[in-house]
Amino acid sequence: MTCEEARVLVHALADGELDAGHAREVEAHVTQCADCAAELAAAREMTGVLRVEPLRFAVPPSLRAKIDRAVPIPAPRPNRRALLQGFAFGGAASALAAASVSLVILRDSRDDRILGEAISAHLRSLQADHLTDVLSTDQHTVKPWFNGRIDLAPPVIDLTAQGFTLIGGRLDYIDGKPAAALVYRRRIHVINLFVAQGLGEAPSTPSLTMMQGFNILRWNENGLNLLAVSDLNREELEEFGAKFSTAARAAAQS
C-alpha cells in the first residue's frame, strides 16, 4: 500500500467504515509509516473534537426523509395488522420527535431510579469490559442462551440488514430484577436493550428520555418492558426502536 492510498484510507479506518481486509492492510502500513500513523491519529482526534454538543444539530426532517428514500429499508412481510401497528408506532415516534424540542417528561422517583440503573448498567457493560456473556451475531444463538438464566424469553431480533448489528447478549439487573441485555452496534455506538418484567408503569407509546447525556427509549412489547440505552442520537435510537418493534411483532405472529 502506498502512502497516497493510506492517507485516504486512514480516515475510513478512523470512521469504522473499512472492511476487515483493508483495515488490516492500513493498520500494517501505519506501523511502518510514522507520517500515515500521525494522519490516522489526527483524523481520530479531529472527529473527537468536532463531536461536541454546540456543533451538533439534528438532521432536518426534509434531509432525513431524503436519506430514508435514498436508502431503502427492506420491508417486513406484508401483513395488515403489522402494517397498521407499524403506522401507529411510526406516528407516535414522529409525534414524539416533533414535540421533543420542548418535551418535558415528569417521572416519579421510581422511574428515575429505573432509568438511572439502566444507564449504570450500560456504563458498567462498557467500562468493565463485560459487554456480552454470549457473543454472537446470530439471533438463534443468543435467544436460547437466556433459557434457564432468566424467567422470560426476550425477543432477539437481528437488525443487521437495517443497520443495527446484533453483537450478543448478557444477563443484567435493573431495579433488583433480572434483565436480558441485548447488545447492538450502530457504527461506533453501542446500544444496550434491556428486556425485563415489572419495571414500573412503562408508557404505552415509546417514550424517549435523555439522562446524563444518554438517550433512553422505553416501551412495552408483549407484556415485557423494554429499555434501550445508548449514546446514539435520538432519531436513530427511535429508528432502532421502531425497527425492533416491527420485527418483534412480525416474529411473534409468524
Added chain:
Amino acid sequence: MDDAADEVAENVWGDAPPSPEAVSLSRFDAETVQRLIAQLPDGFREVLVLREINDLSYREIADVTGTPVGTVMSRLARARALLRDAWLAEEKGS
C-alpha cells in the same frame, strides 16, 4: 466474531491523550469552528458536515450527495486536511 469484539473494544477503549493539534482546536469556540467549516469549498464542507455533525455513514452520504462511496472517502480525507490547515492558520493569526 472476534473481529467484531475487538472493534467494539477498540472503540470503547480507544481514548488516546489528545495531541497538541486537537487541544488547539478544542480551544476555539464552536462559533470559530463553524466559521472555519463554513469556509471550506462546497463539496468538502458537505461531506464533513454530514459525517461529523450529522453522523451519517459513508453509504448514506454517498446516497444523499449522489457520489460514489470512494469519492466520499477521498473528499472527507481532503476536507479534514483543509480544516486542519485552516485552524492552524487561524491559530497563527490569532
